Amino acid sequence: MRLQEQTIDQLHDLLVKKEISAVELTKATLADIHAREDQINAFITIADDLALEQAQKIDAAGIDADNVLSGIPLAVKDNISTKGLLTTAASKMLYNYEPIFDATAVANAYDSGMVVIGKTNMDEFAMGGSGETSYFGATKNAWDQTKVPGGSSSGSAAAVASGQVRLSLGSDTGGSIRQPAAFNGIVGLKPTYGTVSRFGLFAFGSSLDQIGPFSPTVKENAQLLNVLASSDAKDATSAPVRIDDYTSKIGQDIKGLKIALPKEYLGDGINPNIKDNILAAAKHFEKLGAIVEEVSLPHSKYGVAVYYIIASSEASSNLQRFDGIRYGFRAEDATNLEEIYVNTRSQGFGDEVKRRIMLGTFSLSSGYYDAYFKKAGQVRTLIIEDFNKVFADYDLILGPTAPTVAYDLGSQSQDPVAMYLADLLTIPVNLAGLPGISIPSGFVDGLPVGLQLIGSKYSEETIYQVAAAFEATTDYHKQQPVIFGGNA
Template sequence: MSLLDNTLQELHNKLNAKELSVLELVNQTFKMISERDGRVGAYLTLNEEGARNAARRLDDKLAAGEERGLLFGLPAGIKDNIVTEGLRTTCASQFLSNFNPVYDATVTRKLREADAITLGKLNMDEFAMGGSNENSSFHPVHNPWDLDRVPGGSSGGSAAAVAAGEAYFTLGSDTGGSIRQPASYCGVVGLKPTYGLVSRFGLVAFASSLDQIGPVTKNVEDSAYVLQAIAGYDKMDSTSADVQIPDYLSSLTGDIRGLRIAVPKEYMGEGIDASVKEKVMSALKVLEDLGAVWEEVSLPHTDYAVATYYLLASSEASSNLARFDGVRYGVRAENPSNLLDLYHESRSQGFGPEVKRRIMLGTYALSSGYYDAYYLQAQKVRTLIKRDFDQVFEKYDVIIGPTAPTTAFKLGSQVDDPLTMYLNDILTIPVSLAGVPAISIPCGLADGLPVGLQIIGKAFDESAVLRVAHAYEQHTDHHKQRPTL
């Protein structure tokens, strides 16, 4: 059995039993990256020297019998909008092509304290704006299942690296579906935690009221391991929730008898590919056989979610990206004639077209005379969308549906049609607006491409989401399917 088929717990056991050294594991992972990433394009920056030095220190720690962390020796990739001290962090933008942070994000520090090893920084849509990873200013990411197709976005590098065996787990960020949608397209597990459960300190902001960091893994148990390591209150993040963190691994009981599942009719209607719908219905039958019950419900404001999201997210982006001015850090235009020219030229040269599009949309929505008509109205609709979820959760334990309306589409097929691209997130955006947790897990193949099942839970009830996902996973083999590269 290949090391790639091992769970994090199995790898942990091999390392602790000294059947495998950390350095050997890291070297094997870099060998896989060198063999495959030329075709996949998941990485923007590799940390080879730093990773090998860290591996040697961990091997010394093991030899000395010192206490070891939860993720001891496990090689991980980090999305390139999460800052890493001394390791280039670009957000896949030319604006930050020379940016080397002087501090670690809280999640990066927590991974280090758990004895994980950072392999490098992962490709993404520029500043996390996109749904296909074609907006990276360096190069697109290719889906390991079909190199002519997109891996999803914006965490396309995070999902593709796990699917291709170029990392044992990765971290991504999810604003409107940017962990879950690529996880669906690449046939891996992607978890968006409740807003506030995982610190955003050190995550380069896109939309501050929506952004959330989460794990991408090969299976649900691995996801629980990583979440255990990164969740928790952080005084450095004003939106961090001071809640008790349960033992997520203990929730993986496999028992879902009596579980009440809601299936929104809006998530299974017009626009959802028939083969995707078929796989979701088959998944519901598996859960039904395990003792769960499901009923159709309505989330009536779903149709307004995409418009609401793009008004709010773009408005927050226009505010957050104002700091990139060519003065303090990042790329600076040469020979500007005055200060305004410096701003204009630096941003014109540094930002790609999708980032500019969203800044312009957001600035317009926040401008005098339009604020009430657009931004304020969108905030009110966001409240209605959250109430839809609250009302369903009064009666049901989880909500289940597809993660994305289709399987991965061809590279280049939608890049010139932003509206069609935006609609690919129609099933993930409402969850982000409501701030609740959701996981995407593989539920089969349609025409040889992965289909994702989305399981949505109540706020801070990641345990229930993980329990349902794990129970389904234990009675299917979809998560064990691997692309052939």
């Protein structure tokens, strides 16, 4: 019996019946990680000793029969704070940083009896869309190790897809959960802004960032979100609306639900085979009883430009704290305070991070603020209004997650504009603070395609309902890459 092929419900049943222990499950997970890590590079830190220590405590206390995640291993993206466990944001700047506190999302996982198995690789400070900007080397796609895994939550997605771990945490600022989920053929959800506390998440774009779950199936994704979501006094943007159980609508009929298909999401720049895949998925939803109609989101075409002004401006402010004084890397060739700042940041940050800091600083500078940052905020409002108009008549929005399947490693890393445009389908969701999910919808050229479902604020239950209906009547989620024992 391969434990990584068992669902969370199945693993929970085995743990409750004491057919396996939390220690045995943890050891099996660690073995899977070590066996595949050289090929994937999904982890920055593998927490062997800490994970086994946690599992031993869980076994000693006894598995909580009412808590489906008790004893289940969890991988955590390396920009999410973990007390006493190296947390680098994949940057030289934080190569030796061990936090003294847990992020609220991690604390919630611990409270539910989960075992933190390690910290996953990522684009440096979550800035990148391919998984290639990490100081610790690029992560590889689970399906084809010559392809990118997507970013910035590259390791979290590839670790799940390759069978290293069943569940993981990522963060999504402009598509950083949904795009790698699509490229790796798994489920990834970006929750409504504020649903999961940002306390302990290294800030990139504070008005955009959101922690969310990766999993092989829709139900497991909802089960993990049940644990992650909580109100938090430490996060001033914590959402006021709380959902009791995100799995509550899974299994319900979707007959009569209205799904919008924006014409802009199937226009220029979308691979024709991806377009055909999504149109076939739309037909499938109609067979399930949903009503699918074409709509327009006219301002979505400005999303990339708006995002890279707002996100970079917020990043230029947030990353000022990394100055070589309090923690992390400090340049050794400085002779005065100014040189400590300049040399530390020049040597400690990678090219993509420095590019975005400079872009953001320029956008906020005197004489350019009104032309760039203020204008971007105004267009962001228009994008939000577009969504509101659609959701007045429709339950969900359907479209591709990414305009292409995973591309070759190194093929776009020297072309930042091409990399930025790859996020054109995911960015508007972050700008509007909406929930969005990517689920497997087929294959193009042997690589997974992701289908994106977008909902109005706090509609995760409906998103999971519709996603689960698609999953239950297709077998794309059952396909596994060769590294996980599959045939493709």
